[in-house]
Amino acid sequence: MPVKTYGSAVYGVEAINITVEVNITSGSKYFVVGLPDNAVKESILRIESAVTSSGCRMPRQKIVVNMAPADIRKEGSAYDLTIATGILAASNQIPSEEIGHYLIMGELSLDGEVKPIKGALPIAIQAKKEKFKGFILPLQNAREAAIVSDIEIYGISHVRELIDFFGKGIKPELTIVDTRDEFYHAINDYDADFADVKGQENIKRSLEIAAAGGHNAILIGPPGAGKTMLAKRLPTIMPPLNLYEALETTKIHSVAGKLSASDALITRRPFRSPHHTVSDVALVGGGTNPQPGEISLAHNGVLFLDELPEFKRSVLEVMRQPLEERRVTIARARMSVDYPASFMLIAAMNPCPCGYYNHPEKECVCGPGVVQKYLSKVSGPLLDRIDLHVEVTPVNFDELASERKSEKSEVIRQRVIEARLMQEKRFEDHENIYCNAQMSPQMVRVICKINDAGQLLLKRAMEKLGLSARAYDRILKVARTIADLSQSEEIGLEHLAEAIHFRSLDRENWAG
Numbered sequence: 001m002p003v004k005t006y007g008s009a010v011y012g013v014e015a016i017n018i019t020v021e022v023n024i025t026s027g028s029k030y031f032v033v034g035l036p037d038n039a040v041k042e043s044i045l046r047i048e049s050a051v052t053s054s055g056c057r058m059p060r061q062k063i064v065v066n067m068a069p070a071d072i073r074k075e076g077s078a079y080d081l082t083i084a085t086g087i088l089a090a091s092n093q094i095p096s097e098e099i100g101h102y103l104i105m106g107e108l109s110l111d112g113e114v115k116p117i118k119g120a121l122p123i124a125i126q127a128k129k130e131k132f133k134g135f136i137l138p139l140q141n142a143r144e145a146a147i148v149s150d151i152e153i154y155g156i157s158h159v160r161e162l163i164d165f166f167g168k169g170i171k172p173e174l175t176i177v178d179t180r181d182e183f184y185h186a187i188n189d190y191d192a193d194f195a196d197v198k199g200q201e202n203i204k205r206s207l208e209i210a211a212a213g214g215h216n217a218i219l220i221g222p223p224g225a226g227k228t229m230l231a232k233r234l235p236t237i238m239p240p241l242n243l244y245e246a247l248e249t250t251k252i253h254s255v256a257g258k259l260s261a262s263d264a265l266i267t268r269r270p271f272r273s274p275h276h277t278v279s280d281v282a283l284v285g286g287g288t289n290p291q292p293g294e295i296s297l298a299h300n301g302v303l304f305l306d307e308l309p310e311f312k313r314s315v316l317e318v319m320r321q322p323l324e325e326r327r328v329t330i331a332r333a334r335m336s337v338d339y340p341a342s343f344m345l346i347a348a349m350n351p352c353p354c355g356y357y358n359h360p361e362k363e364c365v366c367g368p369g370v371v372q373k374y375l376s377k378v379s380g381p382l383l384d385r386i387d388l389h390v391e392v393t394p395v396n397f398d399e400l401a402s403e404r405k406s407e408k409s410e411v412i413r414q415r416v417i418e419a420r421l422m423q424e425k426r427f428e429d430h431e432n433i434y435c436n437a438q439m440s441p442q443m444v445r446v447i448c449k450i451n452d453a454g455q456l457l458l459k460r461a462m463e464k465l466g467l468s469a470r471a472y473d474r475i476l477k478v479a480r481t482i483a484d485l486s487q488s489e490e491i492g493l494e495h496l497a498e499a500i501h502f503r504s505l506d507r508e509n510w511a512g
Contacts, residue, residue, distance in 0.1 A: 002066075003090040006103045007082035008126055009074060010119035012337035013251045013292075015126035017103070019068045020079065022086030027062030032083075034067030037075045046077070047084045049110040054160045059091045073334060075289050078117040081106035081136070084159060085166075094166040101133040104162070112159040116140040116261075121247075121254035124148040136162065140261040142175035144254055147182065147247070147265050177264045183243055190236045190268065194409045198402065199395040203230050206390040206502060208412050211238045212419040213481030214435035216323070216345040216385060218308065220504065221392025222362070223355045227348040230392075231304045234346060235269040236409035238302075239417050245300045248340065252299055256292050270301030272343075276310040280318045290330045290337050295322050298343040308347040309377035316382055319345070323385045326432075345386065349378070360393065375505070387437060387474045389504040419484035436481045441473055448476035450491050457493055461500045475499045 002023040008015045030044045044065075048058045065083055067074050082104045089096040105123060107115040120141035125148055127135045134152030135145055142155025153175045156162055164170040194204055203219070207230060210217045219227040241249065250266045253259050259266075274283060274294045285293030295303055305311060322328045326342035351357040352371040357364040364371070420435065426447065427433040439447060450458070458475065461467060467475075476491075479499035483491045 003086050003096050003099065005082050005086040005089070005099055006132070007079050007105050008103060008119075008123040009072060010122055010255055011335060012290075012339060013122055013248075013255055015119065015122040016072065017126060017130055018072070018074065018079070018082075020082045020086050021066040021068065022083070022090045023064045023066075024059050024087075024090045025062050025064075028060070030063045030065070032065045032067070034065075034070045035073050036067060037073065039077050040067070040074050040079055043077060043080045043083055043108075046080055046108050046110060047087065050080075050108040050112040050159050051084060051088065053110065053112040054158070054163060056088060056093050056163065057091075059087065063087060063090075076118075077107040077115075078105050078119075080108040081114060081159070081162065084108060085162060088163065089166075094163055098166055102136050103127040103130075103132045103134075104136045106136075106138045106156070108159060114138045114156055114158060114162075116257075118257040119255045120145045121147070121251050124151065124153065125251075127151055136165070141259075143177055143261065143264040144250070144259050146175040146177040147179045147250070149179065179265060180243070182265045183246055183267050185267075190409065192233045192236060192409075194233050194237065194412060195406045197226065197230060197233065197406060200226055200230060200392070203390060203392055204407070204412070206388055207231075207234050208237060208416060209478060209481055209485065209502075210234070210344065210346070210388055211413075212416045212485050213387075213423070213477065214344060214437040215387035215478060215481065216347075216437070217388035217390055218347040218349065218383075218386050218505070219390050219392050220349055220351050222350060222359050222394060225392045225394045227392050228304075228306055231302070231306075231346045231348060232271065232273075233409065234302050234344075235271050237412040237416055238269050238344075239413070239420050241267060241269060241300060249300045252292050252296050252340065256297060258297065270298050271304065272298040272301070273304040273306060276305075276307050278311070278315060280312075280315045283315055284318050284322060284328050284341075285339050286330045290332065292339045293328070295319065295328060295341040295343060296339040299340045301343060303343045303345050305345070305347045308349040309374055313377065313379065317379065320381055320385065326438075347386070351375075358391070383505060387478050388502045390502060391504050415485055418487065419481065422484045422487070436477050436484070439477060444473050444476050448480045448491060450476070450479075450496060453493060454491065454496050457496055458500070465500070465503070467500075467503055471503045475503060478502060 002021045005020045007018045009018050032041050051058050085104050088094045089099055105117055116138045121144050124135050124145035128148050128151045136154045139155035139157045142153055146153040154172050155175050161172055221227055246265055246267055272294050281287055283294050285296055322341040328339050328341045330337050352366045352374050354365050356362040357371050423435050479491045479495045482495040482498050
């Protein structure tokens with residue numbers, strides 16, 4: 001009589017339950033059916049060695065393993081433990097009565113050791129939805145799965161523990177994680193702080209505006225001016241993740257296999273900084289077996305692209321749609337998966353190949369037209385999605401040697417949180433709009449109204465500085481955020497003037 005065990009397949013950031021049926025009859029050979037890939041087909045060889053190493057026997061009969069639903073592709077080695085349990089139960093080496101109450105996943109080594117899997121969190125969430133009593137999985141993934149309440153989580157390190165679990169009723173210790181305690185314990189635990197940065201007050205101000213409104217920003221300045229150091233401290237002033245965002249972010253990192261054994265919940269906003277040699281698949285996700293890319297791993301956090309013009313143009317262009325839609329869809333012949341990708345883009349670049357264009361002390365050695373050619377590597381449509389253009393200047397010796405204490409991140413963060421609360425109230429009737437940067441052009445016209453004096457200032461600025469038409473909406477959005485930081489209901493002239501200052505790359509002849 002066939003024995004049923006249960007596993008799970010992960011597609012995107014969601015899981016689908018898989019029923020594994022094992023039937024042992026007279027004959028020989030092993031068969032795995034139900035659209036398995038090569039890793040699943042090879043599992044029988046790993047299982048045979050692991051079962052023998054644990055002191056049990058591998059049946060020398062015909063074994064048929066069916067994985068349902070049969071039209072869904074089963075990939076990877078995480079089904080080893082599921083299939084092994086079915087074989088042991090079908091050969092009457094362990095009782096089968098309790099097996100159906102548990103979801104079982106894990107990769108087996110030849111000596112019976114249970115190795116970690118990817119996607120333990122979404123699998124645990126699905127197991128709870130399907131009302132399983134418990135989830136048996138590798139010990140390294142136990143804390144990750146245990147943030148799901150109302151389901152028993154058992155972490156095991158060897159297949160012998162599974163045999164004792166069902167055969168002798170010897171259960172390993174339950175893994176229990178207090179999700180709220182885990183969340184609040186490390187929510188403000190950052191190694192870096194804005195207080196560490198000497199000088200650069202105008203750059204700190206621009207990043208405060210970016211954090212308050214969710215704006216994308218580009219930092220332009222010479223080597224050693226502090227662009228990377230400032231960008232790395234941006235998450236410390238962003239509003240803390242709420243519990244829903246933390247769970248959503250953890251799911252993505254779980255699917256990508258980026259969580260360590262000690263991690264249960266990601267409580268700090270992600271900061272991802274891929275090298276400029278990254279491929280478009282690595283950045284947006286995909287591959288033969290689709291996996292989330294860097295933009296999804298930066299979900300609810302910051303994606304930092306250092307040396308922006310050095311990235312391949314094709315790599316940068318694939319970000320345009322995710323920047324607008326805040327998600328990325330990976331389509332394949334048999335399936336289509338969605339990955340969330342709501343992130344803040346912070347880019348950094350030198351103003352020219354030598355790095356010293358507009359430098360106050362060092363002379364630029366780039367020839368005529370070279371600077372413009374270098375800047376043109378960043379396409380207009382991508383630049384159109386960046387609200388803040390920030391010129392970074394080097395810090396002088398007096399500022400570096402100064403003993404004056406800079407403002408701490410927690411002080412700046414409090415202002416950012418207060419500004420976000422204003423936006424939360426403003427957009428409470430708008431679905432999927434959470435901050436000023438996400439406003440549509442129609443919303444900008446309604447929400448970012450300015451008086452006649454403001455219109456005149458903006459008109460003169462656009463004419464005098466040669467600002468492009470696309471800068472108009474961006475200036476109004478940033479001005480609205482600056483007003484929010486001042487707790488002002490109206491956009492004043494001072495807010496508008498500061499916003500105009502952040503459109504460097506839209507100025508005619510900026511690059512000579």
